[in-house]
Amino acid sequence: MANSLTGSVGESGKNQPDDVRAVYALFNKILSVQLEVSDVCSVELIRAIREFQQGFMSRPDGRIDVGGRTWKKLTATAEAPETAISGSVGEGGQNRSRDVRIIYALFNAILSRPLDVSDQCTDELIQAIKDLQKGFMSRPDGRIDVGGRTWRRLTTPAGGAGQSVLLSFDDGPAPTKALFSILDILDRYAIKAEFYVLGQEVDSQPAAAKEIAERGHKVQNHTYTHPNLAQASKSTVRRELSKTQESIKKATGSTPTKIRPPYGAGGWRPYDWELITVANELSLTIQNWDIDTEDWKSPQGVGPSKRSMIERQLARRQNQTELNVLMHVLPGTADDLGDFIEQLKQWGFSFARP
Structure with missing residues (x-):
């Protein structure tokens, strides 16, 4: 990922291809519904920029400037550090002990009734994964893949601390x-x-x-x-x-x-x-x-x-x-x-x- 942009991206931006692709990549780290990536700044990308800006700007302009506020917010959100798993967890997953315990810990941070933690992927954990997936998948599969959609959803919940x-x-x-x-x-x-x-x-x-x-x-x-x-x-x-x-x-x-x-x-x-x-x-x-x-x-x-x-x-x-x-x-x-x-x-x- 580029440390910065060489030019502005979005509404009335310079929209150089490498910069546009970098912004697509950042948004696709935080959006549940992925944007189609190209060298062109699409209407959908501009809309995503505006919608992201609504959280901290009174007048979203749909543009990301080099080193500007939107760029800083976007990179901080998309590149936040996380405790990674080394293999899939859940239904049909590799279910390595360390990975399973990481998933238990993540779920127990958000569930009102914590799960009993073990080194084994239990039916209860698989059900918790499916329940989470019901919010954004038409066919929950009960599995969390490395860097996949369910992993991103679990590690970057919509609700922040204090919200x-x-x-x-x-x-x-x-x-x-x-x-x-x-x-x-x-x-x-x-x-x-x-x-x-x-x-x-x-x-x-x-x-x-x-x-x-x-x-x-x-x-x-x-x-x-x-x-x-x-x-x-x-x-x-x-x-x-x-x-x-x-x-x-x-x-x-x-x-x-x-x-x-x-x-x-x-x-x-x-x-x-x-x-x-x-x-x-x-x-x-x-x-x-x-x-x-x-x-x-x-x-x-x-x-x-x-x-x-x-x-x-x-x-x-x-x-x-x-x-x-x-x-x-x-x-x-x-x-x-x-x-x-x-x-x-x-x-x-x-x-x-x-």
């Missing part, structure tokens, strides 16, 4: 069956979350909204009828937010302190001026999200098919202490939530309180 996630759920409180399932799972893990609810649903299901608050979660404003606030007049924005404030106060006894606009519309800097004006009038903080699970897309939920996409988002924000994770009150999300929480724990995250 936490705040779980947040939009829409609701209907459907109430999904809501109560989500609440039960959160109780089981002693996790408190934020629920951005719709005023009209609160009016139709006040007891469900009250239950959210009584279980110790925060009930926040997601408008009354779920319109696009960025396209709405000031009077419409005021009506949508104020009616929801009243509905939540009546049902739960507490007044929301945050607003999440539907679709996130108008809620990214620079904020929509009607939204920020009304939010300030009502003492509401605008709160969008950091990680979009896309749980509403088919297949609904936060199951294995969504994990690689979610992991890529998490990896881009390694320098951010707390990440707000967006989900929705949906049957599929309720079905997958327990496994998803376990996955977040395996990735090294703790859970923040709202």
